[in-house]
Amino acid sequence: MLGVILFLFLHLPVLKTELQQSPVFLRAHPGESANITCCILTEIAYCSDMVWYFQQHTEAPQRIDKDSRTSTSDVAQGKNCVLKISNLMRTDSGTYFCSVCRYRTSLFGSGTQLIVKDSAGEKPSIFILGPSQDMITKMVNVILVCLVFDPPDNMSVYWDVSGEVAAGRMDSELITADGDYSVTNELTIPIDTWDKKLSIRCIAGTEYRDYSDYTLTKGVYKQTIANLLREIIILLAFIMIILSICCKTRVEKHKLIFQRTIKKNALEFKNAFRLQGVVQGLEMFSRSLDKYSGFHTVKRSVIVDLMEMVLSNNFVGFEGELFRQVAGVAMGAKCAPIYANLVLAEWEMEKVFPTEYMKQFAVSGELSQFITYKDEFKAANTP
Structure with missing residues (x-):
């Protein structure tokens, strides 16, 4: 304590x-x-x-x-x-x-x-600092600063705005490192008044300086809109290029998958015909008749039975011996083209058109031709 x-x-x-x-x-x-x-x-x-x-x-x-x-x-x-x-x-x-x-x-x-400071006879130096570009772009109130170096004693600093006197706001005095003495006066002008392109003058005692570096917000606004539109166009063009590349890549990807799928299905189809012979071909032939012929059931059944008879009793002579064909159909038979078209049509409907690649063509409406040859097929899109 x-x-x-x-x-x-x-x-x-x-x-x-x-x-x-x-x-x-x-x-x-x-x-x-x-x-x-x-x-x-x-x-x-x-x-x-x-x-x-x-x-x-x-x-x-x-x-x-x-x-x-x-x-x-x-x-x-x-x-x-x-x-x-x-x-x-x-x-x-x-x-x-x-x-x-x-x-x-x-x-x-x-x-x-x-x-x-030097003798009172020396004239003060006057500079006007205009608004920043950011201030004009944002369309806020415009601020001008009048900077007066070496002002005389008791000298008043004010503004003349298109013939009207404005006192402004005097700031604290400043002494630079070199001993220079200066005072500042800030003038705030509303943005709508600024766009009228006023006559602005800073007066310090008997000296004055006019402000000439005038930038209207309307011109800056138009320039800003033009720059923005140009940037948007460039961005949209870039997006279109990216989308085009992505779509092309996606189509190529589906095309590759499609080709692999068709080759796999064709191989399975070929192997199935070798193993099962006439049976699978007749089943597909029968389904095609049901879809496309419009024949009565009895008539379709007779056609299938007759086709089975032809396929099951095709013989080929070779070196004095007879051989019965157990798979496929003889190319010289008159019914062979019709049978091959109907069987392959059913196979395409089951294995080709359900693929993602062919679905995209169907949805977009771009598929105009689908050509099947005896050993291959081609799909053509609309030009």
């Missing part, structure tokens, strides 16, 4: 320390001197405890060491501490801070901004 009380006794005075720094803003010319004051409102810290820092642009603050151009208060136990900078240069422009450190606690003043 005693330790806590001792800690508060030592640190509370420092926590209450206040540094009042003045002035907030200071302008000077090269070769002149500048005084910055920092008042310590406490009984604990004195000018001998004070350290001064200088920050230029966005760099980290740097401690100021005494040299031929900088000096501090001579009264070590004083409360009104002064930093004096002699023979000012443009690079001395920046922000100055006073600081005291007691019991491992550092406090800083509010800062003094020093601007070192």
